[in-house]
Amino acid sequence: MRLKDLDQNELQNLVSDWGEKPFHGRQIYAALFKRGVSTVEEMTDLPLRLRERLTAFEPLDLLKCSEMQSSPDGATKALFRLHDDLTIESVHIPEKEHATLCVSTQVGCPLACTFCATGKIGFKRNLTSGEIIDQVVQFRRLRTEPFLRNIVFMGMGEPLLNYDNLIKAIRVLSSSNGPALSQRRMTVSTAGVVPGIKQLANEGLNVKLAISLNAPVDDLRTQLMPINKKYPIDEVIEAAVFFQKINGYRITFEYTLMHGVNDKPEMIKALKTWLVRVPCKLNLIPINPIDKRKRKAPDWDAVFNRFYEVFQKERITLTLRRSRGSEIMAACGQLAGKIG
Numbered sequence: 001m002r003l004k005d006l007d008q009n010e011l012q013n014l015v016s017d018w019g020e021k022p023f024h025g026r027q028i029y030a031a032l033f034k035r036g037v038s039t040v041e042e043m044t045d046l047p048l049r050l051r052e053r054l055t056a057f058e059p060l061d062l063l064k065c066s067e068m069q070s071s072p073d074g075a076t077k078a079l080f081r082l083h084d085d086l087t088i089e090s091v092h093i094p095e096k097e098h099a100t101l102c103v104s105t106q107v108g109c110p111l112a113c114t115f116c117a118t119g120k121i122g123f124k125r126n127l128t129s130g131e132i133i134d135q136v137v138q139f140r141r142l143r144t145e146p147f148l149r150n151i152v153f154m155g156m157g158e159p160l161l162n163y164d165n166l167i168k169a170i171r172v173l174s175s176s177n178g179p180a181l182s183q184r185r186m187t188v189s190t191a192g193v194v195p196g197i198k199q200l201a202n203e204g205l206n207v208k209l210a211i212s213l214n215a216p217v218d219d220l221r222t223q224l225m226p227i228n229k230k231y232p233i234d235e236v237i238e239a240a241v242f243f244q245k246i247n248g249y250r251i252t253f254e255y256t257l258m259h260g261v262n263d264k265p266e267m268i269k270a271l272k273t274w275l276v277r278v279p280c281k282l283n284l285i286p287i288n289p290i291d292k293r294k295r296k297a298p299d300w301d302a303v304f305n306r307f308y309e310v311f312q313k314e315r316i317t318l319t320l321r322r323s324r325g326s327e328i329m330a331a332c333g334q335l336a337g338k339i340g
C-alpha cells in the first residue's frame with residue numbers, strides 16, 4: 001500500500017484503524033496533495049508517534065524524475081521512473097499567466113494509433129491514481145511559476161481505459177484539501193471509447209471532453225485508429241452528443257492534419273456533416289511526425305483556409321494549434337517514455 005494511492009476517506013480510515021483520530025488522515029492528505037511534501041519529516045503538524053509510524057511508507061513520491069528536457073518554445077518534458085522501472089512522460093506548457101500540464105494515464109497504450117509514438121510501444125500497465133496525481137504534485141514543485149492551472153489527460157495512454165484511477169485522480173486533484181484545481185480546467189482526451197464517454201457523462205464531474213477524431217470516414221479512421229473498428233464514427237458522435245447534453249460544455253474534436261490523407265476537400269465536407277450534430281470546437285493540429293519519412297503536415301495557411309471555407313457558416317470554432325514541444329518529442333503523439 002502507498003499513501004498517495006489513497007484518497008481522504010481511505011487515509012482517515014487507515015489512521016482510525018491505528019486508533020488515531022480521523023482528522024490526522026485529513027492532515028496527511030493535505031500534506032501529500034496540497035503542500036506536496038516528499039518526506040514524513042515535513043508533516044510537522046502530526047504527533048511524533050504517527051510520523052514514526054508513517055516512515056514505513058517512505059518514499060512518499062511514486063515517481064522519480066530522471067530527466068527533464070526543455071524546448072525553445074518553453075515546453076518542458078519530464079521523464080518519470082516508476083517503482084517497477086517503467087517510465088512515463090509529462091509535458092509542462094507555460095503560457096504568460098498560467099501553465100498547462102499534459103498528464104499520462106497509462107504506461108504505453110493498447111490502442112496502437114498509427115501516427116502515435118506511444119501506440120508503437122504497446123501497453124505495459126495502467127497508472128495508479130497516485131501515479132497520475134504525482135505528475136501534478138511533482139510539477140508543482142519543479143515549476144512554481146507560472147501558476148499550474150490546466151490539466152489535460154492527453155499524455156501517454158487512453159484515460160478512459162483506466163477509468164477508476166482517472167476518476168479518483170480527478171477527485172483528489174480538485175479537492176479543496178488537496179491541490180484544489182478546478183475541474184473546469186481539466187480535459188479528458190479520448191480516442192473514442194464510447195462506453196467510457198457515457199460513463200464519464202454520468203459521473204457528476206465538471207470536466208471537459210476532447211475526442212481525437214482525425215478522420216471523417218470509417219475506412220480511413222480505422223486505418224489510423226484501429227479502435228474505430230469497435231466504436232465507429234457514428235457511435236462516437238452519438239456519445240459526444242450524449243455527453244454534451246448532460247455536461248453542457250462544447251466538445252473539442254482533435255483533428256491531426258496529415259497531408260494528402262485527411263485534408264482533402266471531400267474529407268472536410270464529410271467532417272462537417274458529423275460535427276454540425278453537436279456543439280463543438282474543432283482543433284486542427286498539424287501532425288508531429290514520429291518518422292520524418294512518413295506522414296507530413298500540410299501547408300498551414302492553405303489547409304486552414306480550406307477548412308475555414310467549409311466551416312465559416314457553422315457555429316463551430318476552428319483553431320489551428322501548433323503543438324508545443326515538438327523539438328523535444330513532447331508534442332501530441334510523440335511521447336514514447338524516453339528522452340533524446
Ligand code: SF4
Nearest residue numbers: 109112113116119157
Ligand atoms: S493517440 Fe492516444 S489513444 Fe492513440 S495510441 Fe496514442 S496515446 Fe493511445
